[in-house]
Amino acid sequence: MAENINSLHVPQVGLPRVALYVTCLVDLFRPVVGFAAMKLLQEAGCEVSVPLTQTCCGQPAYNSGDRQAAQELAIEVIKNFESFDYVVAPSGSCAGMLKTHYPELLKDTDQYERAISFADKVFELTSFLVDKCGLQSVDRGFAGRITYHDACAGLRELNVKQQPRALLNSLRGLELSELSDGEACCGFGGMFCVKYPEISDAMVSKKCANIEAANTQMLLGGDMGCLMNMAGKLSRDGSSIEVRHVAEILAGMSDEPPIAGMKGPKQGKQK
């Protein structure tokens, strides 16, 4: 993996300084996504740093109504990341929290102005690569049919929809098949899925039926929470569809077994 991250300690003058907000789910469950994000950012000409004091963006507390805890965590994140030119997360949900919800969360405090200028620097990974770095294609191949799930926060808070598709469609051999009712929530919703498991299950069941109907080998998405939810359901249903984070495929790092799955017969071929 060394070749992916070795520019970390070689500060390159003039390059945009990007801090990777790795997100707790990537940190804890699927580190390969973090390394893939670093690789993509470096290839796009960024100097990437990973502030080591990061933990959680506070979204579980925020959405559970614990405003004070969420504020405290938000201030920590801002403090650790605001000195960089950009803050990039391989998640629309966490990036949305940092970008759109921190200002709301801190609006009645003396940290509001700080939250506003911080918010300007925050991006979801694929939208940063396309919209900010001007990346139009990735020089790799992937032979296989995939479908893509638009996670709600990225889609509706950050307008992430075309960017991952533009990059995926540039991969040689990749064929993208769209999901029916693709903008519907997968039923994850953070703690929602364990607080109201039956409703969440009804939602993810519908989503998985649409995933199966897309008739592809692989489901990709930009958010670990949603991917774990859908992968868990597909796995329970005995589906053979592989679930992966979009960054893994874009960075050519699909050696890791898929989410919730064993390393089965290779689905799609990375070139």
Add this chain to the structure above:
Amino acid sequence: MKSTAGSFKENAQDALKNQRLQKSLKVLGRGFVEKRAKARAALPEFDELCQQGQAIKTHTLKHLDLYLEVYEKQLVASGGHLHLAHTAADACEQILQICRDKNARLITKGKSMVAEEIGLNDHLEEAGLRVLETDLGEYIIQLRNEPPSHIVAPAVHVGADQVEADFRRVHKELPAGRDLSDPAALVFEARNMLRSEFINADIGITGANFLIAQTGSSVIVTNEGNGDLTQSLAPVHIVITSIDKLVPTLNDTSTLVRVLARSATGQSITTYTTFSTGPRRSQDLDGPQEYHVVLLDNGRTEQLAGEFSEALRCIRCGACMNHCPVYQSIGGHAYGWVYPGPIGAVLTPSFLGLDEAADLPNASSLCGRCEQVCPMGIKLPDLMRKWREKHHQGGGLPVLVRSSLTAWVIVAKRPRLYQFMTGIVMPLLAKLAGCKRNFRWLPLATGWTNSRDLPAPSGKTFMSLLKKHQREGRL
């Protein structure tokens, strides 16, 4: 209306198991969503109209006192009577009083959600009056003794075969061998049953989609014409509505009507858009002899001054529930009160309190689709989150959720502790899961594992791996 919002979880579970309901919901989810999308695509200025509509509502609510005064003046000048009702009970009593003054026995009713809110039918029936719903959907659920499950399509949960059975059960005087297999036959039969009732009614009660300050008029938008027959054939017309329906001018109304129909049913305009201004004038050919407006507050003034005021912009189009994955899964009855779906999740706690309705704003994945389609730009997820804050402040969170959240926050605020602990736990979990790489069951995570596998961590955390690479000089 009696609430069952307090047993939301049980209601939802029942709804998910109800195969009939699930079948109806499948059809609904598709129909309304596609129709709205088509209507929006066909009108390039739709989004702009919505913004104009929002501005109209925001402005009116900000100056509600002023517009109420103008409205009252115009209403009285046109010969109408205004009754201000502070509470639901006041409104019921005022309407009953008008009915008594007129010695009324038969009341026909157009569809009105405010009437549901105040429990009007029960109140009038308890006083010995006969109340007949004339909107087809409302007529059906009245026969079934059920509340509406949708604010636009009240009987959306009922299948055509169920309606047929209800009609055969209730319309006993009709030939038993008649063919009711076609929905058109059901409509025809309801229509025939209702005709004479419209003419015999002593009082017609309708709601209002808008009240116009400029002219003192009330407006209803309908597709069946029953509202028009209700309000113009009975000698007395009572409008039961609430203060948030006020708009300044006819032009404003036109803007909002264009937005409402498209958002609700995907129509460019509903079949009937009816303006009522006072009772019949001497030169008019028809219309009621008396025109009363019962204007309900029921906590809205208080809401206007608080942090949920933007919810008062709602024009009751139902787009939020049509697009809501939770509503699509459980239907309207599970929400337990008058207003279901995302707008209900925001309004119901205002009306009933959090003790009764805390589940409603919590039972959302906050996916944001409701806000996206709301023509009035109501930030429904933010408002649901505000209720969650109040719920949390009031100590309402379940112990397990609260304690695990607190533990998470304590650790998350201490990066070194966090990394130490996760550095041990995640590889352990990975080992525990073994080569299957997922858990079919995990204590404390049964909410997840009852219906899906829990993906196991890959092994070491990203932070451990990163530090390892750094130590090894690989960075």
